[in-house]
Amino acid sequence: MKRLCLLRHAKSDWSDPSSDDFDRPINARGAKAADFMAHYIAHCRYRPDYVLCSSARRAAQTCAPLSEELGASVPVEYLDILYHAMPDILLAQAQGAPDSVETLLIVAHNPGLVLFAMALSHDPDDEISTRVANGVPTGGFIVFEFPDAEHWSEIAEGTGNTVFFGRPRDLMSESRT
Structure with a gap:
């Protein structure tokens, strides 16, 4: 069975309107959420063993604490093609993952990420x-399982079971209780 996790980048900083979108960093709230989500993802049952991340600055900054939490044994690949990628590109990248990977995480952007998530769900x-x-x-953070897939090339639209969706705000509240 293959498991695909999707993570939208953390909150970005809009304080410099002249900043190029690709180079926009995360803000303080985003950094706090990225740190929390990194710890959460690295220690939850959906821990990835391979990460594909958009090379946009805010995505890379979101992924940096996660990479530290996961350690050197979990490869992180930064890809320009994931910057504002739409579902067809996201699917192609997932389908191209090494079959030795059981849980893949893709760190990317909306609207493509949510459109991809909706396309994957069988229900x-x-x-x-x-x-x-x-x-x-x-x-x-969204998690899909593909119980009939032994190879990443077998995952397709409409074949995923959506098994988890967590928002930083909600997960932070739950961790305090």
Whole structure:
């Protein structure tokens, strides 16, 4: 079985309107969420063993604490093609992952990320998919399982079970209780 995790980059800094979109960093709130999500993802049951990340600055900054938490044994590949990638590109990148990888994480951007998530779900009306369709905030984390896939090339639209969706705000609140 293959498992695909999607992580939207953390909240970006809009204080410099002249900044190029690709080079926009995360803000202080985004850095706090990125640190929290890094710890959460590295220690949850959906821990990835391979990461594909957009090379945009805010995505790379989101991924940096996660890379530290996961350690050197989990490769992180930064790809320009993931910058504002739409579902077809995201699917192609997932399908091209090494078959030795069981849990793949892709760190990318909306709107492509949420469109991809909706396309993957075999049941777009289930509770988790409905929550995803209502919006994936910055730092949002979605997990799909593909029980019939032994190879990444076998995953396709409409074949994933949406098993988890967490928003940093909610997960931070739960960790305090």
